[in-house]
Amino acid sequence: MTAPVAAARGAYVPSGDYTLIIGGEPVATDDGFDAIDPSVGTPWTRLPQATEAHVDAAVAAATRAFATWRRTTASHRQRVLWEMADRVEAEPDRWASLLATENGRPIREAYAADVPTCAGILRYFSGLARDHRGDQIPLEDPGSLAFTVREPLGVIAALIPWNSPIITLANKVGPALAAGNTLVIKPSEYASASVIEFVRAVEDLVPAGVLNVVTGFGPSVGAALVSHPGVAKITFTGGSATARRIMAAAGGALTPSIMELGGKGAMVVCADADLDLAVADAMTGIYMANGEVCVAASRLLVHESVHDEFAERFAALARGIVVGDALDPATQFGPLVSAAQLERVRGCIDAAVAQGAVVRTGGAAPELPAALDGGFFLAPTLLEDPAGATSASREEIFGPVTVLERFASEDAAVARANEGPYGLAAGVWTRDLARAHRIAGALEAGIVWVNKWFDLPAGVPMGGIGDSGFGRELSAETMLEYSAPKAINIGLGDTRPALWGR
Known part of the structure; x- marks a missing residue:
């Protein structure tokens, strides 16, 4: 990239030669x-x-x-x-x-x-x-x-x-x-x-x-x-x-x-959840910071009665995300940090698909202008793995990939959310106050959100348990x-x- 091109994009100009x-x-x-x-x-x-x-x-x-x-x-x-x-x-x-x-x-x-x-x-x-x-x-x-x-x-x-x-x-x-x-x-x-x-x-x-x-x-x-x-x-x-x-x-x-x-944040969406808010928070939870965040909502455990509607709404919004140059103010979602990270995330998707996961949206490079051909882009991705049986439901991907799972009972949702070695962030969406307290208390994580995600105000302890x-x-x-x-x-x-x- 030549200097004039970089300047036209608004790329950062260093304050001087970088030293220790x-x-x-x-x-x-x-x-x-x-x-x-x-x-x-x-x-x-x-x-x-x-x-x-x-x-x-x-x-x-x-x-x-x-x-x-x-x-x-x-x-x-x-x-x-x-x-x-x-x-x-x-x-x-x-x-x-x-x-x-x-x-x-x-x-x-x-x-x-x-x-x-x-x-x-x-x-x-x-x-x-x-x-x-x-x-x-x-x-x-x-x-x-x-x-x-x-x-x-x-x-x-x-x-x-x-x-x-x-x-x-x-x-x-x-x-x-x-x-x-x-x-x-x-x-x-x-x-x-x-x-x-x-x-x-x-x-x-x-x-x-x-x-x-x-x-x-x-x-x-x-x-x-x-x-x-x-x-x-x-x-x-x-x-x-x-x-x-x-x-x-x-x-x-x-x-x-x-x-x-790291983490493998499980977001439990109950049958009585406000789906408009739950979908919006799930989108923010996984696609903010290009999905490269430890508290990402990378597992979506949705009750079977609202699973299909949630999936439709989420996939439709994900397809409409504006992907592009990180320096463009119109961009909502940018590139991954490096070629190595892009390759790693692609490998995680391929492995999950080989194990039975289905790509609902994303999973490949988005269509972008030729000027961005060398960038490290991956479309915002939603995988479906109803039983949570693939690696996408267990391993931290650290990219713009979340996996949609289905559950029938509260106990089953909590048990599945607590599977695996991580315990950083988790959350529950419900209008039932008693259920909110019950599930929040049962989720094994250092941070538990109720009817929100990705809220980390100064003063509230941030950290995890386990891995x-x-x-x-x-x-x-x-x-x-x-x-x-x-x-x-x-x-x-x-x-x-x-x-x-x-």
Whole structure:
């Protein structure tokens, strides 16, 4: 793609050559790799490939900065995070264009979701910074006073995925900084530019070394970071298989972690559901962010009495989705992030069909203008698997593919929804309040929605169970993940029991 063509599309223009950021300084590397614009399949910038030595330097810089940052006041950290949010909100065009160019996020979604959500998360943790404290502990001994204080951990290794990079970055940076930690950030190779740009935009607000960025491929850079003895905690958002490798590598140093992993979200639609709302929420639940989201509504368990009507409505709306260039404001659904991801999702569809699933709509490349021939596009897809017997009903696809299942009884729906290793998000649609409480209580997931989907407001814990991970983000509880309690026990009495001597 030539520069004039890129400019005509509104593709993002980098703020300069991309480098690592270590100790507040740009650090060039000897090696690098191309960032690919997924709408057209061509390079749009070059990204630096870090080495193990760069990781060592970044951890050392963060360690030095921790000595200063941990002693800043809560009110200072509050102001810093608030100003970071201001800076994100001040340039919505910049972030929206960057995300659309970098990972194929439809630009209308970037404006409506990514920019305000990123800023909102930073503001939320800004507020919590001044409320982060320990507790007084009641004791029976009147001669003792015991209390706890919360202390920061040290250097946090933050591994950021490619699907919602600035939102996930805010989920890590916000609580880590609010609690007094420093960070070494390793973004996905498919979404490194947005992380570098964010840190460039805010690094003057913190001492050098508080925020460091090392980019490159997981088996080299990521592995060096998560096994580093100077890291106090790891926070990772991504897939379960990668999480297992990270935890194995971290085991040598006994480094604790927060794992926000994948899911296979089951949406249970009861016979009395408002189908207009249920279909609309199911569409948003699977096709928002091009289906590349861990809380996707990727299983639709619909009662047999309304199954066919639901299927007709859903398929009709899916066929009408406007697919196109992520930079086009008219686009409702963009490309997948990479050629490899597109191939993987296609393989999942083929496997499910071979096992008996039926493609109701989608499943192939959409018809698009010739200028987008190189893009990584797949039409929004609905599979039908009435008994939930194929891999599409069990395995996370992480793409714009949902599977429609049929159930006859509430117990059967709950049992099927709880099958499999994941436990991140689930939901139920019903007008019956008792049924809503009953099913919500029975669904085994960290997040359960009732008559809605994809609502993740700051303050509500986000996280899963089983293969969906552990730890909670986006809430007051998150601050506890980034600090440790220190117990202080003070003797106030002036007598001691006679235990020694004659």
